[in-house]
Amino acid sequence: MSSQANLSEQDRQFRDFALHANMWRVVFYVGFPLALYQSLTQLFKIFDAMMASHISASAVSAVSYLGQINLMLSALGGGLATGASIKISAAYGAGDYALVKKQVSTLFAMCAILGAGLLLILVPFATQFLRLAKTPEEFISMGRQYFILELFGMIISFFNSVYIAIERARGNSRRILNLNMAVIAVKLSLTAIFVYLLKSGISMISVATIISQSILLAAAAVNLNQKDNAFGFSLSSISMDRQVTVPMISLSLPVIIEKAAFAFGKVIVNSMSTIYSALTVGALGISNNIGGFTTTPQSGFQEGGSAIISQNLGAGEPKRALRAFQCVLVVNSAIGLIFMVLSLVFVRQISWLFAGSDEAFLEMIASIYRYEALGAIPLGVNSAVLSLLYGFGKTRLTLFINFSRVFLFRIPVLWFLQQFTDLGSVSVGIVMGVSNFLTGIAAVVIGIYEIRNICRKYDISFF
Numbered sequence: 001m002s003s004q005a006n007l008s009e010q011d012r013q014f015r016d017f018a019l020h021a022n023m024w025r026v027v028f029y030v031g032f033p034l035a036l037y038q039s040l041t042q043l044f045k046i047f048d049a050m051m052a053s054h055i056s057a058s059a060v061s062a063v064s065y066l067g068q069i070n071l072m073l074s075a076l077g078g079g080l081a082t083g084a085s086i087k088i089s090a091a092y093g094a095g096d097y098a099l100v101k102k103q104v105s106t107l108f109a110m111c112a113i114l115g116a117g118l119l120l121i122l123v124p125f126a127t128q129f130l131r132l133a134k135t136p137e138e139f140i141s142m143g144r145q146y147f148i149l150e151l152f153g154m155i156i157s158f159f160n161s162v163y164i165a166i167e168r169a170r171g172n173s174r175r176i177l178n179l180n181m182a183v184i185a186v187k188l189s190l191t192a193i194f195v196y197l198l199k200s201g202i203s204m205i206s207v208a209t210i211i212s213q214s215i216l217l218a219a220a221a222v223n224l225n226q227k228d229n230a231f232g233f234s235l236s237s238i239s240m241d242r243q244v245t246v247p248m249i250s251l252s253l254p255v256i257i258e259k260a261a262f263a264f265g266k267v268i269v270n271s272m273s274t275i276y277s278a279l280t281v282g283a284l285g286i287s288n289n290i291g292g293f294t295t296t297p298q299s300g301f302q303e304g305g306s307a308i309i310s311q312n313l314g315a316g317e318p319k320r321a322l323r324a325f326q327c328v329l330v331v332n333s334a335i336g337l338i339f340m341v342l343s344l345v346f347v348r349q350i351s352w353l354f355a356g357s358d359e360a361f362l363e364m365i366a367s368i369y370r371y372e373a374l375g376a377i378p379l380g381v382n383s384a385v386l387s388l389l390y391g392f393g394k395t396r397l398t399l400f401i402n403f404s405r406v407f408l409f410r411i412p413v414l415w416f417l418q419q420f421t422d423l424g425s426v427s428v429g430i431v432m433g434v435s436n437f438l439t440g441i442a443a444v445v446i447g448i449y450e451i452r453n454i455c456r457k458y459d460i461s462f463f
Contacts, residue, residue, distance in 0.1 A: 287369040347370060
């Protein structure tokens with residue numbers, strides 16, 4: 001083994017823990033800090049929306065609409081990090097530390113190339129791109145500068161997504177949580193200063209994002225400056241050899257398409273929702289944010305679960321990999337039930353935080369969310385199945401599920417309701433509920449099929 005691809009004692013201990021400890025302990029050790037991190041991230045998104053609503057109702061709608069476009073673009077970096085981290089976790093579990101170091105260093109290099117390409121293409125043609133995305137002209141005039149600044153913040157987040165994926169593979173969930181709590185504190189403080197004290201527009205919300213994300217990037221540079229460690233970045237370890245890049249890209253490409261298509265589908269839904277009013281887009285975005293209180297902790301356990309699954313699979317322990325999936329399934333279903341009940345009980349109080357004294361806007365938010373909330377448990381099941389599929393490298397199936405969620409179960413349903421009913425803005429809520437429920441059903445069918453295949457392939461039982 002190369003002296004430049006050793007494990008620290010902490011990394012060695014976590015690998016042993018992930019491969020041999022009680023699986024409930026492993027899942028909660030890795031997943032709970034990630035779930036808390038995801039929830040806090042969602043919380044600051046909601047505070048962002050609340051602060052934007054202080055500027056104006058149009059401002060919150062513009063931030064919501066442009067935010068979906070940025071999510072579509074950020075899927076490129078996020079998908080690359082997700083797919084590549086599966087291979088890193090597998091190599092870590094298999095004990096191939098030289099390959100881990102090459103993958104980590106090469107992944108950052110690919111991220112830099114991708115980010116530079118996006119900036120060169122999109123910054124000079126921001127207005128044209130926004131029009132291509134069917135952005136209302138009032139949002140373009142209000143939010144063009146915000147969008148451009150968000151692009152720079154997005155590139156920083158590309159690197160941060162890679163760093164978080166690497167720390168997740170190492171089991172450093174608590175480090176991820178602690179660093180992001182600092183980022184959130186800076187972000188919220190700056191946004192509050194810009195909006196409430198300086199009376200700035202929405203562009204300064206993006207400036208706050210850039211500054212706070214730069215703090216995480218600086219921490220990444222420090223923590224990965226470990227030249228003799230398998231998880232340290234090294235220019236000399238960057239390798240564009242097919243044996244290093246192709247496995248990462250082949251897993252990442254479906255995830256990139258999946259995340260971009262899902263976000264693009266939401267952009268289409270937003271565009272279709274403007275037929276009711278521009279404020280419907282804002283209400284739908286706020287409803288999505290409220291629903292995020294349920295789906296983000298589920299996502300945290302999903303990400304932690306996929307890392308545990310791929311590590312155990314890489315170490316030749318498929319039975320433990322399935323056990324990890326079982327634990328994630330139980331946890332995410334319970335999260336869905338608990339948060340669905342709580343959010344429905346207090347939906348008007350939560351909506352008031354965004355609508356204030358605007359009773360019509362408040363009722364619009366609440367009426368949309370009441371339908372969206374019904375998908376909390378099905379989405380928990382879906383999230384668990386995604387952790388299984390990611391962990392076993394079945395990213396084409398995750399692409400199919402999330403593509404179907406928007407382009408089969410959401411957009412056609414909204415089109416039907418718009419063409420053949422006069423339900424009004426509540427239609428977008430019905431669409432969210434229907435698509436989330438059908439997504440859960442599709443995940444169950446695919447999950448059962450894949451589990452049977454896994455059991456046959458490795459000659460193991462599910463229980």
